[in-house]
Amino acid sequence: xxxxxxxxxxxxxxxxxxxxxxxxxxxxxxxxxxxxxxxxxxxxxxxxxxxxxxxxxxxxxxxxxxxxxxxxxxxxxxxxxxxxxxxxxxxxxxxxxxxxxxxxxxxx
Amino acid sequence: xxxxxxxxxxxxxxxxxxxxxxxxxxxxxxxxxxxxxxxxxxxxxxxxxxxxxxxxxxxxxxxxxxxxxxxxxxxxxxxxxxxxxxxxxxxxxxxxxxxxxxxxxxxxxxxxxxxxxxxxxxxxxxxxxxxxx
Numbered sequence: 001x002x003x004x005x006x007x008x009x010x011x012x013x014x015x016x017x018x019x020x021x022x023x024x025x026x027x028x029x030x031x032x033x034x035x036x037x038x039x040x041x042x043x044x045x046x047x048x049x050x051x052x053x054x055x056x057x058x059x060x061x062x063x064x065x066x067x068x069x070x071x072x073x074x075x076x077x078x079x080x081x082x083x084x085x086x087x088x089x090x091x092x093x094x095x096x097x098x099x100x101x102x103x104x105x106x107x108x
Numbered sequence: 109x110x111x112x113x114x115x116x117x118x119x120x121x122x123x124x125x126x127x128x129x130x131x132x133x134x135x136x137x138x139x140x141x142x143x144x145x146x147x148x149x150x151x152x153x154x155x156x157x158x159x160x161x162x163x164x165x166x167x168x169x170x171x172x173x174x175x176x177x178x179x180x181x182x183x184x185x186x187x188x189x190x191x192x193x194x195x196x197x198x199x200x201x202x203x204x205x206x207x208x209x210x211x212x213x214x215x216x217x218x219x220x221x222x223x224x225x226x227x228x229x230x231x232x233x234x235x236x237x238x239x240x241x
Binding site: 002017019020021022023024025026027028029033034035036041044046085 | 129131134137138139140141142143144145146147148215216218220222
């Protein structure tokens with residue numbers, strides 16, 4: 001039986017999930033690690049605005065060029081990870097997963 | 109490491125390995141990375157076949173030790189579709205309704221794939237990996 005852990009990245013303005021990183025372990029252990037950093041995962045987000053070094057926007061978002069902030073929750077328990085992925089299709093419900101593991105992913 | 113037995117060069121079995129394992133892809137899942145771990149060794153190449161029970165397309169791919177996709181062949185309604193060097197897995201349930209995995213990268217004990225969902229596919233995709241070292 002495989003087990004899962006998950007990071008869910010969401011846009012703070014509307015809680016829309018914009019990226020997930022799931023770790024599947026084939027032999028049923030609790031996945032021990034995420035092979036990528038938060039920053040590496042953030043770099044994958046498709047609609048993340050790109051900024052010049054001075055912070056000005058090179059390429060805006062679909063929300064009209066507003067610099068969006070993202071955050072993430074991480075769940076290392078397999079069932080709760082699956083529940084999180086299943087929750088309300090594309091939204092985080094009541095941010096119920098933010099239990100002691102929430103860290104700021106920083107404004108982007 | 110080269111091992112000799114009775115003057116005959118032996119293969120270092122510890123450095124060679126293979127494992128076949130299966131998993132699924134929820135066709136409704138959003139785009140994101142999936143890291144497949146627990147292979148039992150650090151793979152340097154793999155093959156993966158991907159099928160959907162109600163799909164029109166499946167695929168078979170080979171990823172070499174440079175994480176390059178050697179080739180992908182996708183079935184298309186019974187006909188063999190063209191190969192490409194981009195998709196590791198291609199699960200299409202209808203035209204422009206697809207889950208596709210790209211950008212393989214080797215990690216400790218497995219591999220990470222980047223999945224992208226197009227349209228609104230449903231059901232379950234089935235994946236069979238053969239990892240090698």
